[in-house]
Amino acid sequence: MTTASWAGRSFEAEVGAVAHGGHCVARVEGRVVFVRHALPGERVRVEVTEDKGGSFCRADAVEVLEPAPERVEPPCPVAGPGLCGGCDWQHATPEFQRELKARVVAEQLQRLAGLDIPVVVEALPGGPLDWRTRARLVVGKAGRAGFRAHHSHRVIEIDDCPISVPAALEPVLSRRWRPGSELEVTSDGDGQIHVRELGMVRGKRRARQIQGGLAVQHAAGRDWKLDAHGFWQVHPAAADTFAEVAGDWAEAPEGGLVWDLYAGVGLFASVLAGQVGPDGEVVAVESGRRAVSDGERALSDLPQVRWRSGRVEHVIRELPGSPSVVVLDPPRAGAGRAVVESIVERAPARVVYVACDPAALARDLATFGAHGYRLERLRAFDAFPMTHHVECVALVVPKTVGGPGHDGPREPTG
CATH class of the missing domain: 3.30.66 (Viral Topoisomerase I)
Structure with a gap:
């Protein structure tokens, strides 16, 4: 393999499968080329934009020689090679964008968690434009x-x-x-x-x-007042959609103990509080002090919600009791092994995991799987149209009815 940098080099390439990150894979002279602004099956002329050596480099498709049938004209004048880096798939139909994202989620689950499952990415209301808040x-x-x-x-x-x-x-x-x-x-x-x-x-x-x-903000049947630049879902329909799915899958028992990890201002905690009722307890853990303050004010009518301020990986080790349900919505890097292991140590009956990165979700599902849990259900949403980002909600349960066990994985339902 040559050691000379390919940066600036131009050549024709056959575009292969989509890859995580908003690009597709081409193979040229024994190297992997990650190509942006292309679609699977196309023949393009690329220009290498980054080459740090090794087995791969990055490139832009600067000319489409044989277009895919799903290719369209981007609606934005700066969505092209060398221009704005915000959008990845403006050159594809909305339907094909969701198909590409579904392929990525399925590939990450298979590669990192050993799960072979069908994935469908659902559209949120409102269309592919005018959604980013x-x-x-x-x-x-x-x-x-x-x-x-x-x-x-x-x-x-x-x-x-x-x-x-x-x-x-x-x-x-x-x-x-x-x-x-x-x-x-x-x-x-x-x-x-x-x-x-x-x-x-x-x-x-x-x-x-x-x-x-x-x-x-308005979601889950409540009005929320919060720091305008703190965390809230970007798509106008996302907060209500994810709260509904999390509530449907949590099935928190009346009078029970549940955890809401990475709680933000308490969107999921508000739903869980309605399920456990006044005799139950929802422990909301959040590291952002302003978010905790906003959440306490927003949910002041729900005394069963108790807030803990601090990093989840630290606070979770000190929490008393064994929750029947855990809901978590970690940042893009995922929860990580330490948090997942702390959750399974308490043996909850149901875990609802909201994820904004399929690779991080897959890694954490692999950890759950190694500790007696399995993926029961999965839904994926196109909460970020035109970009490569996709949101997933996963329901994780013990492999055996009575608790973590060792029977084989089962294909999740939608």
């Missing part, structure tokens, strides 16, 4: 806001973003900003726009609220 932009040298190019610090200035909620970005795109600063924009459930500027002041990172700051 939160965005982080960066300011270029000329003082105009935009998004970074893929795997780059280069700023691609924009006039609009077709996947963002209409008019959400107008307050930041209509004026000039300090070059190098970042801008966080949130459109809340009432349509109010919140803007925060992040920048360096005398060598320290500072945040300055430009507009708004306290967001109002």
Whole structure:
């Protein structure tokens, strides 16, 4: 294998399977080439954008010689090679985007967890555009806001973003900003726009609220007031959808003990509280102090919800009792082995796992599987249309009815 860098090299390639991360796989001269802006089955001319040596490099499809039937014209003028890195699949029909994501989820589950199951990615209401309620932009040298190019610090200035909620970005795109600063924009459930500027002041990172700051959201039959730039689902339909699925699968017993890990402001805790009733207990664990404060206020009418502030991997070891149900919604890296092992030590009857990364979910499912649990049900949602991101909800149960056991895996139901 040659040791000379391929960076900048151009050649034709046959595009193979989709891979996790918003690209497809081509094989050229014994090397794997991860190609963006292509679709499986296409013949394209690529230009290598990154080569750190080894068995693979990264490239953009700069010319499509034989297009796939699912290829369409991207709705955004900066969704192309060398341009905005925010979207991955604007050049595919929405239906095929979901098919590609389903293939990725299935491949990750098979490769990392040994699970061979069919996967269908469900669309959320609203269509593939005008859904993004939160965005982080960066300011270029000329003082105009935009998004970074893929795997780059280069700023691609924009006039609009077709996947963002209409008019959400107008307050930041209509004026000039300090070059190098970042801008966080949130459109809340009432349509109010919140803007925060992040920048360096005398060598320290500072945040300055430009507009708004306290967001109002509506989900799970409740109104929520929270930090506009704290965690909340990006797609307008996601919070209600995930809360409904988690509630259906949790089946928390009346009067029981349940845990809500990585609780945020308590979306799932509110649903679980209704199931366990006033004689039950929901322990909500969250590391963000502001989220805990907002959650305590939002759920002040539910005394059965008790908050614990701290990192889940630390707090969970100190929690008393054995919960009948655990719901967790970890960050992109997943829960990790230590948290999963702490959960299975308490032998809950049901675990509902909400995941925003299929690889992390698969790794954690493998850990559950090694400790007597199996995947019972799985649903996947296209909560981030036009991007490679996909949200999954998994129900994990003991392999035997009475508790963790050793019988073989069973194909999950949808």
